[in-house]
Amino acid sequence: MVKCIVTGSFLYHYEEIHRIADKFTRHGINVITPRRHRTPEQYKQRGAVRRRADFVYIVNPGGAVCSFSKYLIGYADAFGKDVYLSHPTNDRMLKEYVKAVLSPDELIALLSHEEFH
Numbered sequence: 001m002v003k004c005i006v007t008g009s010f011l012y013h014y015e016e017i018h019r020i021a022d023k024f025t026r027h028g029i030n031v032i033t034p035r036r037h038r039t040p041e042q043y044k045q046r047g048a049v050r051r052r053a054d055f056v057y058i059v060n061p062g063g064a065v066c067s068f069s070k071y072l073i074g075y076a077d078a079f080g081k082d083v084y085l086s087h088p089t090n091d092r093m094l095k096e097y098v099k100a101v102l103s104p105d106e107l108i109a110l111l112s113h114e115e116f117h
Contacts, residue, residue: 003030008059009066027108055082063089
């Protein structure tokens with residue numbers, strides 16, 4: 001099963017992030033984070049969680065990418081994981097690390113037609 005991290009600015013897009021995570025789950029994508037309820041032990045294992053993900057999906061309405069999402073882009077690059085954005089960004093540096101800009105539905109369709117890892 002394909003595993004992913006869904007992230008973005010929790011301050012501005014918390015509900016949208018969880019809506020998309022729920023949608024991915026309904027379509028057979030294992031969303032390993034975010035989870036609505038976490039134990040302190042789960043928080044300690046965040047690095048291992050990031051390594052298990054096949055891709056990172058960043059929710060970025062308006063194009064802005066928060067600092068934590070930029071960190072995850074670097075992490076994904078270091079471990080050879082794909083990064084997708086929900087909306088285009090004007091940040092030229094980030095564009096080099098993003099595989100594609102796709103809506104959740106477009107990504108679901110792509111993954112259903114593609115042999116993923």
